[in-house]
Amino acid sequence: MDKRDPFRHNVLTSGHRACSGCGEAMAARMVTDLIGPDAIYINATGCLQVFTTHNQQSAWQAPWIHSVFANAAAVASGVEAALRAKGKDTPVVVQAGDGGTFDIGLQCLSGMIERGHDVLFVCYDNEAYMNTGVQRSSSTPHAVRTTTSPPGRLSQGKHHLKKDVISIIAAHHMPYAATATIAYFPDLKAKVEKAMRIKGPRFLQILSPCPLGWVHDSALSVTVSRLAVETGLFPLIELEHGELTGVMRLAEQKPVEEYLRPQGRFKHLFGSKAGAVELRHLQALADARIRRYGLLDADTQWDTACAMQSVRHGRGGYASSMPTSEAVKNDT
Amino acid sequence: MKQLLEGSQAVAEAVRLCRPQVVAAYPITPQTHIIEHLAQQVANGELAAEFINAESEFGAASIVLGAVAGGARAFTATASQGLLLMTEVLYNIAGLRLPVVMVCANRAVGAPINIFSDHQDSMALRDAGWIQLYVESNQEAVDTLIQAYRIAEACELPVMVCMDGFFLTHTFESVDLPTQAAVDDFLPPFHFVRTLDPADPMTLGGGSEADNYQEYRSAQQAAVEDAQPVIEAFDAEFDDRFGRAHGGLLQAYRLDGAETALLGMGSLMGAVRDVVDKLRDRGQAVGALRLRCFRPFPAQALVRYLSGVQRIIVLEKAISIGAGGILASELRAALHQAGMMTPVESVIGGLGGRDLTPQVIESVFHETSRDEMGATFRFAPDHVMPDETDHG
Ligand SMILES: Cc1ncc(C[n+]2csc(CCOP(=O)(O)OP(=O)(O)O)c2C)c(N)n1
Ligand code: SF4
Numbered sequence: 001m002d003k004r005d006p007f008r009h010n011v012l013t014s015g016h017r018a019c020s021g022c023g024e025a026m027a028a029r030m031v032t033d034l035i036g037p038d039a040i041y042i043n044a045t046g047c048l049q050v051f052t053t054h055n056q057q058s059a060w061q062a063p064w065i066h067s068v069f070a071n072a073a074a075v076a077s078g079v080e081a082a083l084r085a086k087g088k089d090t091p092v093v094v095q096a097g098d099g100g101t102f103d104i105g106l107q108c109l110s111g112m113i114e115r116g117h118d119v120l121f122v123c124y125d126n127e128a129y130m131n132t133g134v135q136r137s138s139s140t141p142h143a144v145r146t147t148t149s150p151p152g153r154l155s156q157g158k159h160h161l162k163k164d165v166i167s168i169i170a171a172h173h174m175p176y177a178a179t180a181t182i183a184y185f186p187d188l189k190a191k192v193e194k195a196m197r198i199k200g201p202r203f204l205q206i207l208s209p210c211p212l213g214w215v216h217d218s219a220l221s222v223t224v225s226r227l228a229v230e231t232g233l234f235p236l237i238e239l240e241h242g243e244l245t246g247v248m249r250l251a252e253q254k255p256v257e258e259y260l261r262p263q264g265r266f267k268h269l270f271g272s273k274a275g276a277v278e279l280r281h282l283q284a285l286a287d288a289r290i291r292r293y294g295l296l297d298a299d300t301q302w303d304t305a306c307a308m309q310s311v312r313h314g315r316g317g318y319a320s321s322m323p324t325s326e327a328v329k330n331d332t
Numbered sequence: 333m334k335q336l337l338e339g340s341q342a343v344a345e346a347v348r349l350c351r352p353q354v355v356a357a358y359p360i361t362p363q364t365h366i367i368e369h370l371a372q373q374v375a376n377g378e379l380a381a382e383f384i385n386a387e388s389e390f391g392a393a394s395i396v397l398g399a400v401a402g403g404a405r406a407f408t409a410t411a412s413q414g415l416l417l418m419t420e421v422l423y424n425i426a427g428l429r430l431p432v433v434m435v436c437a438n439r440a441v442g443a444p445i446n447i448f449s450d451h452q453d454s455m456a457l458r459d460a461g462w463i464q465l466y467v468e469s470n471q472e473a474v475d476t477l478i479q480a481y482r483i484a485e486a487c488e489l490p491v492m493v494c495m496d497g498f499f500l501t502h503t504f505e506s507v508d509l510p511t512q513a514a515v516d517d518f519l520p521p522f523h524f525v526r527t528l529d530p531a532d533p534m535t536l537g538g539g540s541e542a543d544n545y546q547e548y549r550s551a552q553q554a555a556v557e558d559a560q561p562v563i564e565a566f567d568a569e570f571d572d573r574f575g576r577a578h579g580g581l582l583q584a585y586r587l588d589g590a591e592t593a594l595l596g597m598g599s600l601m602g603a604v605r606d607v608v609d610k611l612r613d614r615g616q617a618v619g620a621l622r623l624r625c626f627r628p629f630p631a632q633a634l635v636r637y638l639s640g641v642q643r644i645i646v647l648e649k650a651i652s653i654g655a656g657g658i659l660a661s662e663l664r665a666a667l668h669q670a671g672m673m674t675p676v677e678s679v680i681g682g683l684g685g686r687d688l689t690p691q692v693i694e695s696v697f698h699e700t701s702r703d704e705m706g707a708t709f710r711f712a713p714d715h716v717m718p719d720e721t722d723h724g
C-alpha cells in the first residue's frame with residue numbers, strides 16, 4: 001500500500017534546519033527533486049543529515065537511512081544487493097559531504113565502485129567539515145582559513161592542496177563521474193539525469209557554498225558558486241570510463257580574486273606579502289585547471305609554473321619556502 | 333544425516349540452509365574457511381545469495397546493515413581485529429535494531445598479533461547491544477546459527493554467534509545437518525517491517541538529542557533483556573523439531589549436590605566436564621555450568637543454578653585489562669544483588685590459543701582461592717603435567 005503523503009511532493013521537504021543560504025541544502029533539493037521519491041537515499045553523517053533529522057522529525061519524504069560517517073557507500077552497496085536479490089531496481093543514491101567522500105568515506109566508496117554497485121554517489125562539496133564547526137578536510141583548498149588550518153604568524157591557512165578526488169574516482173573504470181554546482185542548474189540537471197540513465201556506479205561532485213564556513217553573505221551562495229566556475233577554480237567536467245567527455249567552456253576567465261574577495265575564509269591573504277604569494281598560487285591553480293581541461297580557446301596568459309608545487313611543509317616552512325617559480329620572484 | 337565436516341564448513345552449510353540473500357565479508361583467520369565455503373556455494377549455484385567481497389570489515393558490517401535495511405536476510409563473519417574494526421558499525425546496527433546475524437570466530441586481539449583463539453574480541457563488544465551466544469561444539473554452532481536468525485528476526489536485534497577459532501572452526505566433527513525443508517519450517521522467510529521502500533518511506537537513523545536519546549537506549553536495553561525467554565523458547569522448539577537442545581541460556585552439568593561449580597563458555601567446557609567426571613569419581617562434589625548466552629546476561633538463571641554451591645570458579649578467556657575477569661565480575665554483581673556471598677574465584681587463561689587442558693583445569697580446582705589475599709582474579713597456571721595433578 002502506498003503510504004506517501006499525497007500533499008507533499010518534494011523528497012526534501014521544507015522546515016529543516018539548514019543555515020539560510022546553505023548551498024548544500026539547495027544542491028540536495030535540486031538533486032533529490034530531479035531523482036524523485038522512487039529511490040532509496042543513504043546519507044553519511046554531516047550537515048545534511050543533521051539539519052534534516054532531529055529527534056522524531058524528518059524532512060525526508062523518501063526512504064532514507066543514515067548509519068555512520070564513513071560507511072554510506074557500503075550501506076548503499078548492501079541496500080543495492082538486497083534490491084538485486086529481491087529482483088527490484090529501485091535507484092539507490094548516496095548523499096555525503098566532502099569529508100564523507102574525500103577523507104573518511106573514501107575507502108568504502110572505492111570498494112563500492114570497484115565492485116560495480118548500481119549506486120549514484122553524490123558529494124556535496126563545501127570544502128570543509130562544516131557540521132563540526134568548519135575544520136579542514138582534504139577538499140579544503142590551500143590557504144583557506146578553517147578552525148584547524150588557522151592563519152597565524154607562521155601560516156597562511158591550509159598547507160595542502162585540495163585533493164583531486166574526481167581523478168581518483170575516474171581511475172576506478174568509472175562509468176560516469178561529473179562535477180556540478182548550484183549556479184548552473186541546467187547543467188546540474190542534465191548531469192543528474194544522465195547519471196540516472198547509466199547503470200553501475202556513478203559519481204557527482206557538487207560544489208556547495210557554505211555561508212557559515214566560507215564566511216560570505218548568505219545571499220551570495222549562488223554568485224560564489226558561479227565565480228568558482230568562471231575563474232577556472234572549479235571546472236565543470238564529465239568523465240566516462242576515465243576519459244574526459246564533457247567540459248563547460250568559459251567565454252572568458254575571471255581573475256580568482258573576484259571569487260576570493262567575497263569570502264572571509266580567504267580574507268587573511270589580502271594586504272600582506274605572504275598572502276600575495278598564496279593568491280598568486282591560487283591563480284596559478286586556476287590557470288592550470290583551465291589548461292588541463294581546455295576551458296578557454298586561447299591558452300591563458302597566466303603563469304602556471306607555481307601550481308606544480310603541490311606539497312607544502314607546515315609550520316614555519318610554509319611561506320618562506322614558497323616562492324619557486326620565476327613569476328613569483330619577479331612579482332614580489 | 334550425520335557428516336564429518338570441518339567446523340567452518342558446517343557453519344557455512346547452516347548459513348546456506350537459512351537462505352541469506354546477501355553475504356558480505358572480509359577475510360581474517362580463523363574465519364576465512366567459513367566465507368570461502370560460502371563463496372564456493374554461491375559459485376556452484378547452491379546458495380542463491382549476493383556474495384560481496386567487502387573492502388574491509390568496516391565495509392562488510394556496513395553492507396549487511398544496508399542489506400537488512402533493504403529487506404534482505406544477510407550474513408557476515410569475522411574475528412579479532414576485524415571485529416574491532418567493525419565496532420562503530422556493530423553499535424549502529426544494534427541501535428537501528430536491525431536483525432543481522434554474524435559469526436565471530438573467536439580470536440585474540442593484538443598487540444602482539446596472534447591468530448589463535450580466546451574470547452577477547454567478542455567480549456570487547458559486549459556493550460554493543462548484540463545478543464551473544466557462545467557455542468561449545470560444531471553441532472551447536474550449526475543449530476545456534478539457525479536459531480540465531482529466528483531470534484534476531486523475532487526480536488529485531490542482531491545476534492553474534494561466537495565460536496572458538498581453530499578449536500571449532502578448523503576441527504572436523506561429526507555433524508547432523510538438518511534438511512532444508514525442516515529449516516524452512518522452523519525459519520519463515522524474512523519480512524522486515526522497516527524495510528526501505530519508496531511506497532512506505534521511512535527515515536532510519538535520524539538524529540536524537542537529550543530529549544529522547546535515553547528512551548531509545550532504555551528501549552534497546554529492554555529488548556535485549558526480553559530476548560531471554562525468546563532464546564529459551566526457540567531452543568526448546570528446536571529440540572521438538574530436531575531432537576537437539578543446547579541449554580537455552582545456560583547448561584548445567586552434574587550440578588546437583590555440587591559444592592563447587594566450574595563456570596565457563598565455549599569449547600573449553602568439554603574438558604571441564606571431563607574434569608568434573610574425574611573429580612566426581614574421586615568423591616569431590618563438583619559440577620559445571622556452561623554459559624551459552626552472555627548477552628543478555630542471564631543473572632537470575634545463574635543465581636538459580638548456583639544457589640546451592642559454596643565455591644564458584646569462573647574460567648574465562650578474556651581480561652578487562654586493569655580490572656580482571658569480565659564474566660566473574662558480572663557474576664559477582666548478580667550474586668551480590670541476590671544477597672548471596674558465595675566466593676567467586678576468577679581464573680583467566682587460554683589466552684592467545686593456549687590450551688586449557690584438563691590438567692590445568694584440575695589444578696585450578698585444587699588451588700586454594702587467593703581471594704583472601706585480596707586478589708580479584710588469577711591467571712591459570714601455564715602447563716601442568718598429568719602427574720602433577722594426580723592428587724589421587
Ligand atoms: C567516525 C566519526 N568521526 C568524526 C565524526 C564527527 N563528524 C560528524 S560530521 C563531520 C564532518 C562532516 O563533514 P562533511 O562530510 O564535509 O559534511 P558537511 O557537514 O560539511 O556537509 C565530522 C567530523 C563522526 N560523526 N564520526
Ligand atoms: S554550516 Fe554550511 S553546510 Fe552546514 S547547514 Fe550551515 S550553510 Fe549549510
Ligand SMILES: [Mg+2]
Pocket residue numbers: 097098099124125126127128129130
Ligand atoms: Mg563538508
